[in-house]
Each structure stands twice: as structure tokens, then as C-alpha cells.
Amino acid sequence: MRAATALLLLWAVAPALAADDPYKVKLLLGGGYEVGTQSFSQTVSLEQFAETATIATAYEAEAAPGIDVGVQFNAFKHVGVAVAGTLYDRDLGGRFEASFPHPFFFDRNREATDSVSGKMKETAVHASVVAFGHSGSLDFSGWAGVSFFKVEADLLTNVNYSHEYPYDSVTVTSKPVTTASDRPIGFNVGASLDWRFSKSVGFGVQGRFSQAQAKLSAPNAADTEVDAGGFQVGGGLRIYF
């Protein structure tokens, strides 16, 4: 109740403070939500019993919350630069369909299918040019720039199985993964709307679209192409200097 009262008071005095007191630096501390799922596929190929075993996996990274922090420097009246950092740690699920050669016969593969799970982590630094303005206690801005990603994902390297004579079927015993990573460069565009309720403190919401194409390398598999980024919505604290 006390906090709500304080917020109301801040809202009441905010318009005058914001309009008359332009800032040079804005810190953004908050979180976001990476909207939508990310799908990609991978095929592992291994030599087994004088033939090639294949393990085709379809992955899907779930939408996830994350961290979004940044700083904006206002170089001119309506133009500035910003650097933001984001971290999204997404659950990565998937399902593989494996085909293992028979030890005794050509073209008589044993099939196995199962789920896989892991993580897909995207860390990004977004460097942008920002255009901004304000109306009363509301700041609005739009930006575009380059994004530097680090993408890490748990990818299958093999599927271990047990089999017994007559070897007509297999039982999956383990699904070893490796954490593959890449550092692609892409772009980002976005916009934010901030409500500045005191000289140095505000709250904002934002939307950002970023994208880059990562190539993840895992043993026994061709490079797996993964779209990094996506549409993120978020918000958080704004601190003005």
C-alpha cells in the first residue's frame, strides 16, 4: 500500500520533471521475453557395421524470459548511441529419428526414436544508433544497429544403444550431447516507450527484433544453421543522468 502511494505521487510530479530536465545518459535494467519458438534440424552420420548410421534430430527452442540491460548516450538533441546486452537461456527440446545399420545385413536398418533435451543460450551485445524524443513524462525512442551474438546449444553427437543377438532392434542407452557455439554478427531494430516519473528514475517497455545466422558445429554432423535472436519484448527500470 505504501509503495502504491509512492508510485502515485511520483506519477503526479513526473511531467514537469521530465520535460524540463533532458538527460545525457540512460541506464536500462530489466528483462525481456523472447517471443516464439526457434526450430532447426541436425543430422549426425556415423560409420557402423560397414554402413552409415544417421540420426536426424528436429530441435525446438522454447520461448523464454531473459535479461536485458543497456546504456544510452545522447550525443545530440534527438540522436544518441546505445549498447545493450541480452541473455536468453532457452529450453531446447527435440526428437530424433535414428537409423542404425544391422551388423549382419545390408539395408536392414534398426530404427529408434526418442526425445532430447538441453539448453540454447543466446548472449548478445546490440550496438545501435538511437533516435529519441519526449512528450511530457513520456520518452520514446527507436533504434537500429549491429548485434554481436554468442549462441550456444546442446546438440547430439551420437546415440548410444544396446542390442542383443539377433540384433534386429536397439535400445537407446544414452544420448551424448556437446555444447556447440558460434559468434555470428547480425542486426537489431527496436523501439521503446519510457515513463519518466522522476528526474532520474523511470520505467519503460520495449520491443526489439534481432537476427543473425549461427553455424553450430558438432562432431559427426554437418554444420547446423540456427537463426539467433528473434522478437523480444521487455521492460524495466530506467535510470537517467
Add this chain to the structure above:
Amino acid sequence: MKDRETLEVVMRSLVRIGVLVSCAAALPAAAQVREQRVVTGSAAEAAAWASRLQAMADAGEARLTRSREDALLPDRRHQRFAQLHRGVPVWGGELVVQTGSQGVVSVFGTLYEGIELDVTPALSPEAAVAVVRAQGGEPFGRHGRPELLVLPTEGGRYVLAYRIRARRANFDIRMYFVDARNGEIALEYRDLQTQAAVGTGTGVLGDRKKVSTQPSGGDFVAEDRLRPPRIATFDFHGDLEYLFATFPNFGARDLASDDDNAWTDGANVDAHVYAGYTYDYLFKRFGRRGLDNANIPIRSITHTVNREDLFSYPDEIIFTFFLNAFYAGDGIMVYGEGLPEGFTFGGQTWNYLAGSLDIVTHELTHGVTDYSSGLIYQNESGALNEAFSDIMATGAEFFFQAAGDGPLRADYLLGEDVIVPGGIRSMQNPRAFGDPDHYAIRFQGSADNGGVHTNSGIANHAFFLAIEGGTNRHSGIAVTGVGPGNREQIERVFYRAFTEMLPASANFKAARGATIQAARDLFGAGSAAESAVTQAWNAVGVN
């Protein structure tokens, strides 16, 4: 990792002050199996991992289990570290560090992360052994003693478990992991360790197939360790005197071999591969474990003579080691060399006799008979002995090959793939080879042990009619067979009768009675199988 940690500190602080509650879900979940494969690509990486490993060892999370000098490089040493969780080994968690005079050279291995497990077992080691015994396993050897460890499971969680190696019936060696909390089997796998290799081979007819072999001294030898019995093929390189001198005590030095596991000697390939196929057929169709139903080793012998020496041998050698294949007892088969190109016998060319699946199965089935009914190899019981080998041989062909005419096709001819044209017998039309298809016209002389290879045509034809149906030429009696799609029924009827029910001195009448009874046992009185078998024996004059 550093940036992640920093961000998490910031995030936790924000959560604490109530700003970022929705972001709490981004924190990592606990206790899920996280496998990290370590493969260092540079000295710097290796040094970093070695440093981390040292920290783990200092913290009691790793333990040096072995340290050995490199046998090939004098300044190198290899150290193995087992991963520990609260003093308990993590199964599969191990790092191998190679060091040299310049420091750490490489680090390879696997580490498991995120283990949050109480290592106090609720189950005693004795109770874990009891669980294994209840599974039919008897602990033995070094790993027979229960060892407590952390098991990363396929289900993605860590389990405190006892590992116990145990032997079940038929030398079925298994590794058990008994959950130390509730006594359930957390993991079990077959642990009969072999060094089996699978190569490729080109058969007598030029067909490509897989060959189960063993690495040996830089080469590969024709020894199959993937199937339950030892199946081995011995190449005598045309040295018949050596065979006579060593039989049956030939050994590993006589195994057929190949330097690159891409086998090109068709006789060796087919003798070895088809012996395995025959084992497979007996197992899959009838649940039989080899010739004696107890996985007696199967040994095949090839190239006892050289084709070019044909005319230097007396007739009995030619008819035994060139134009014949035979079962020599105790799981040993000998396959004839055939004739040199351009030579014929009986108007037919003779290729390596091992090159025909039905010949291989025929000979091995003599071993089955040897260990089951023991049908005496003369007169009617001998003809039944031969017929049973033909029946199983044809069954194996249809099991592995597509029906049709020509090489590598399943049909009712015997030996047709390597004795061209036509093979040596026909179950569909025995008379085409001068064999009887009716009891009334059976051979009654003394030659060929009383016509064992001749009168087999009577039972062979009954088998054919019971499956395919048709009319016997001699009696004119028509038979309604079960149809090719149900051939398994008739195969099982004959197998059951000939291995379980017939006495050694059985005659055709006994074979009729036993097969009809077997049909009733398996498929019921009045079944199509019983009817077909009864009609078939009627048609061939065995009443």
C-alpha cells in the same frame, strides 16, 4: 561463464528488490544430467582444463586413478582422473590428461555437471546383490562386488546406484545398476565384451554381404563373435595333407584371413556368412540355439584342395573334396572346391559348394539331426535324415532370399546356385533328377546307404505339397497346401517332428505320424496345416 555469472548476480539483485520477478524463470534448473565432453584443441585449452581438474582434485571432486608413462614417447605420461560426487565415483565421468616436458599436451574425457544427490544409500550392498540374483544373475569377478556410484541415466537424472557384474545362463554376462534408494534396476546391459568387427565380402556369385570377423595381428580372421556360438571358417589353402594331419585339431593359425576386412575369397565369405545365416534361421524360426541347441561352435573348412590339382587325385578324393560338401561331426563342415572353369561333371559346372546357402544349411542341418533325433544314416531313416536337411535348406533360402528363379533366389531346387544348370535335387519335381516322388516307386537297392539321397525325394515332395499344394504325378492325389504365405507353419511342423518326435530308426510311416501330430500340437486338430500335411503324405503314398 563470467558474463553469465555477472548477469545472474544482477538479475538476482533485481528479483530481490521486486523489480524483475518474471525473469526468475531464466535461472537454471537443478539436477538434470549435463554431460560435458572435453576435447582440447590447443595447449592453452589443455592447460586451462588441467588447472580446472587440479581444482576439482583439491576439492575432492576428482581422483587420480592411474598414471602411466607413454610406451612410445619417452617424455609423455598419461593420467586418468575419475570424477567424484561427495566421494562417490560418477559413472562415465573421467578425464585423461597427457603431459609432456612442456606441460599439459591434451585433455580428453567427460564430466557431468549439476549433480545434487545425497550419497547415503538406503539399500545395503547385500540387498543389491539379492536384487541381481532375483534377475537370474550370479555376481562374479572384480566387478561382481557392489560398487556405489552416481549413474547419469538415459532419463536425464542422476541416480545413486550399485554396479554389479553378473553372469546369467548361457554365459549371458550383464552389468546391473541397482538403484541404491529403492532396489529397482536403473540400468542393465549385456557386457560380454568382444572385439567384433564387421567387414564386407564378395561371395562366390559376386554378391556383396557383411562378414562378421575378428581383428588379429593386423589382419582380420573369419571368426564371428557377434552370434552366440563361435562361428569360424578355416582355409586350408589346398593342403589336403595338412587337413588330414591336423583334423580335427586345427586352430587359430588356420583361420581364413584378410588384410583389410574387405573379403574377396568367395568360398571363405560364403562358408562363413551362410553358417551365420543358418544359425539365424534356426534361432529366429524355431528358437533353436545352433546345432546342439546349446551353441556348439560351428567350424567350416574351405579350400581343402586346389582346383588345378584335380587330375592328381584319385576318384574318392575328387568325389569327397571337389564335388561334395559334408558334415564331419562336432560342428565341423567341409565344403568342396568344385571344378576348374571349363570342366563339367554330369553335364553341369561345379562352383565352390560353399557358395550356395541351401548347401550350407543342408550340411549344418545334419548337425542338428546329429544332436536331436539322430536319424540313422541308411535306408528310410537315412532318407528322412537327408530330407530334413533339404527341408531346412529350402526354408533358409525362403527366409533370406526372394522367391524366384536364378541365382540367389529361393526355390525348391537344391544346390542350383553353384551346380549349374539346375542343382542336384528338386522338391517340387524329384523325378526331374531321377528321384522318386511316391513311396511305391522308392529305391530299394543297397547303393547310397539304401538310397538316402534318392528316397529323400518322397518326404521332400510331401513338404513341397503341404506348402504349395498340387497333384502328385504318381497317385494323382491333389493336395491343398497352406500357401507360400504360411510356409512357416509347415517348416515348424517338420522341424518339431524331426527334432523332437522321431526316433533314430524312424521310417516314412513314423514321419507321417510325427508330422501330423506336430501339426495338431502347433495349430490344432483340423487345422489347415494338419490337413495339408495329411493330404501331402497321402499323395506321396505314405499311409
